[in-house]
Amino acid sequence: MSDLRSAQWYSGNDRNAYIHRAWMRRGLPGHAFDGRPQIAIANTASDLTPCNSHLDEVAESVKQGVWEAGGVPLNLPVVSLGETQLRPTAMLWRNMAAMATEEMLRGNPVDGVVLLGGCDKTIPALLMAAASVDLPAVVVPGGPMLSGTFRGVPLGCGTDVWRLSEEVRAGELSERDFLESESCMIRSRGHCNTMGTASTMGLLAEALGTTLPGTAGLPAPDSRLLARAHETGGLAVEMVREGRRPSDLFSAGSFHNAIVALAALGGSTNAVVHLLAIAGRLGVPLTLDDFDRIGAEVPLLVDLQPAGRFLMEDFHRAGGLHAVLRQVQDLLDPAALTVTGRPLVDHLGGHPGIWDPEVIRTREAPLQAAAGIAVLRGNLAPDGAIIKPAAASPHLMRHRGRAVVFDSIEDLHARLDDPDLDVDADSVLVLRGCGPKGYPGMPEVSNMPLPEKLLKQGVRDMVRVCDGRMSGTAYGTVVLHVAPEAAAGGPLDRVRTGDPIVLDVENRRIDVDIPQEELDRREPSKALLDGVARPHRGWERLYVDTVMGADTGADLDFLVGSSGDQVARESH
Structure with a gap:
């Protein structure tokens, strides 16, 4: 009998195994149930989450990689949170998305999962879920959009909305010009092209060790993202076969590295509340003061909006995350592992890899000497x-x-x-x-x-x-x-x-x-x-009654910690 988790559903000749296999035979070959790792693709694609609308295409590349490596890919649509669309605020639903994803992973016959996220809350929610269910899990960030321009000037989505709207209120920009810029800002598929929360969390997912190294920061339209998605599908199968789970891989050192990266990147303040919540699911001790202790003296090396001038397409062109991490490698935890089973620092290489020192500064010439949260x-x-x-x-x-x-x-x-x-x-x-x-x-x-x-x-x-x-x-x-x-x-x-x-x-x-x-x-x-x-009912009532403070990650008090991958009762 296979030692795969999915064998609890598919192995044997009894009525339950019959039902589980028969209902899945809708194009799957018979050998799909013969000891092959079942890999869920937790997919946050949605037309109402415009930054994630391309993830169905990314999922197809993941599927190809899973099949090639001898696994069975299974698309699993999960709760998707569109930052620009959801009212009253997408953050209200982060914990719900994490809880729903956790339960769908636990309750279904899957052995591992590839997490497809992009817009602000989707990667944090997916990582919280994966940490709580503790199945082998790897992230594919959806990537930033390309730079749009208005009258020859690059537009940073989000940042330039705030700037231009204030110029209108100050009487220095006409409302007509402001509205004309609207059609120029979003040039392609992908999430915000500034160092906002989406870019930050995609990059920190890699600094934590949860992505195939070299994936985070690839622009959404870049064909290399699809190639990396294909490789990630194969990696997910490998992780199942070798038993690499979040609880085995991620440690206090992983979060140390994420905090160093957050400071060097000039990343979003929202990362604080998300990292605290993810650590809480893993049982890793992390406090608000750790962000100051670890990151306060880290130099700011990336000249991106909103803290600087450039955009994510420039960041990738200039060398990307690994170029930044090489500059602060001495500050990183050398033992912190990644989904490959090897330490993060082993994937950084030796060459500085800074191809535009205006966008990514060297340690000797930072934008700010100490700029962490x-x-x-x-x-x-x-x-x-x-x-x-x-x-x-x-x-x-x-x-x-x-x-x-x-x-x-x-x-x-x-x-x-x-x-x-x-x-x-x-x-x-x-x-x-x-x-x-x-x-x-x-x-x-x-x-x-x-x-x-x-x-x-x-x-x-x-x-x-x-x-x-x-x-x-x-x-x-x-x-x-x-x-x-x-x-x-x-x-x-x-x-x-x-x-x-x-x-x-x-x-x-x-x-x-x-x-x-x-x-x-x-x-x-x-x-x-x-x-x-x-609120009197529904999710909002549950949320208000049980949510914790921002200083601990704003998770629900009964969701902190991991429950593992076992289902309490069997069906049938």
């Missing part, structure tokens, strides 16, 4: 908050200003551009009620637009504080992921307009400068409490 604490964020120095304004990294408080996104939209709003360039914009419980789902709203009257005065950045997230394509001096969130009783719920807010990134502090006794004595804002989410 900074973790802040203080009486405003006892459980921590983060800021991305690479995307912030240096003159605002130490700042004191009067709070201008908004109790909800709706409150922000209603009052931000009021000419009578008492705000100036030194003010600190505070938005609350946007954490995992409060919104719910922790939306990407922390990079608040600036008041119109200040934009017209030439102001382009202000200190902003929020318990929500911001898009990986966004920029600015934004303190985000404030924990505990206001809706969970965090001190942000008691800040009032006019309170002095003090930001000191060098000393890792974010405080409201009032006596602690006064802050403790205050009642939470009634407007805040009236605005937070109170």
